[in-house]
Amino acid sequence: MNTPETSTRIDGGCHCGAIRWRLAAPVGAESLPVRVCQCDFCLKHGARYTSDPRARLELQAAADDLVQRYRFGHGTADFVICRKCGTLTAAVMDGSGNARRAVLNVNTADQPKTFSASPHAMDFDSESQEERLARRGGNWVGQVIWTRNPRIKVARRREPQSPLKTTRPRSLQSYPAIPSSSARKASLRVKRSSVWTGGSK
């Protein structure tokens, strides 16, 4: 299966290991492009993406229910997020009529520093849906397969595994009292700001 087109293997995955990926690419990580999408979702995740239309990507999940797909905007791609650790690993386009294509978040590579190309900021906001699909057709990874691998070892960490399950909201009163010196500074700030809001001058 190793053709000169896909001679380099690059591995990665989410933080807990429930989602793993392997990219077979025609060039090494250092020669693959690095793009920073400027949409607010990608910026919030700090994602940096790469792809190569000649590459082949295998995405593996320990179980189907560990994969969260998130879709917004034109709704033509799914952002692939681990339900256990929250890591954004990839974006996959496999809607009806479109060949399955993907981009990877290079920050989730096992050795992210090997992606050494200067990142390019990309702003796709003004694209029409047709332009978007055409661009992905030319740039995104051209062969993508999803497999389920129950043998993947998902990390059992000592930290809470699911903040949604284990963290309860605390009232402010239940946090420790502010140390006295900071409390004094805080009260000074309140007094100063009351000059502006108090109305008496």
Ligand SMILES: [Zn+2]
């Ligand atoms: Zn995970």
